[in-house]
Amino acid sequence: MKKISRREAIACTVFSAGISVGSAIGAQEYSPEGRYRLIKPVRLLEPSKKIEVVDIFWYGCPHCYQFLPYIEEWSETAASDVILRRLPAVFRDSWAPHARAFYTAAVLGVSHELHQLIFHAMHTEKRALNTKREFSKFFVEYGIRESSFNETYDSFAVDRLTRQSEVMPRRWNVQGTPSLIINGRYLVSGKLAGSYIDMVKVADALIVKERKSKA
Numbered sequence: 321m322k323k324i325s326r327r328e329a330i331a332c333t334v335f336s337a338g339i340s341v342g343s344a345i346g347a348q349e350y351s352p353e354g355r356y357r358l359i360k361p362v363r364l365l366e367p368s369k370k371i372e373v374v375d376i377f378w379y380g381c382p383h384c385y386q387f388l389p390y391i392e393e394w395s396e397t398a399a400s401d402v403i404l405r406r407l408p409a410v411f412r413d414s415w416a417p418h419a420r421a422f423y424t425a426a427v428l429g430v431s432h433e434l435h436q437l438i439f440h441a442m443h444t445e446k447r448a449l450n451t452k453r454e455f456s457k458f459f460v461e462y463g464i465r466e467s468s469f470n471e472t473y474d475s476f477a478v479d480r481l482t483r484q485s486e487v488m489p490r491r492w493n494v495q496g497t498p499s500l501i502i503n504g505r506y507l508v509s510g511k512l513a514g515s516y517i518d519m520v521k522v523a524d525a526l527i528v529k530e531r532k533s534k535a
Contacts, residue, residue, distance in 0.1 A: 364504065375391050380418060391404075452470075452473060
């Protein structure tokens with residue numbers, strides 16, 4: 321796997337600084353206050369009746385890989401009025417192939433299968449996945465025709481979505497990964513929340529807050 325540059329490491333960890341795997345706060349004492357930041361309201365997609373949670377990540381980020389089981393477990397039990405969307409951040413040009421790979425998988429209808437596999441390949445198998453050619457080989461191994469991968473990877477749809485990954489984190493003033501955006505109104509990060517567990521706890525509390533405001 322390509323060594324992460326110092327700038328990339330900073331972008332990956334700035335909002336994860338001081339993060340711990342567990343939480344030292346008991347359930348009875350837990351409060352989300354001071355563990356999130358209000359942002360200028362901007363939803364990823366058009367307003368809907370569902371509460372939108374955006375998971376902002378980078379495949380090259382070890383913290384995102386460590387956070388993955390938490391957000392996956394949370395998504396399996398999320399209420400029916402909540403929708404999880406994933407956004408691969410593009411803070412540097414070198415991050416763009418990862419975003420394009422994610423969106424290629426989404427357009428081809430295999431993102432659910434490949435999302436965790438890409439993380440695992442990069443961080444557990446230490447596999448280099450940083451270029452179109454490397455991702456092409458990876459997709460082919462999982463049953464995607466090379467011609468389908470290439471056509472989709474270079475498509476207008478993936479271009480448009482990758483530009484969205486460049487723009488939206490900046491509009492929300494996201495400075496690192498992993499981060500969560502709750503209904504386009506609240507930013508939750510490792511640094512603010514304190515742990516991976518607390519990131520999802522804060523998200524749940526803010527979802528309740530949004531649900532009450534709608535009611």
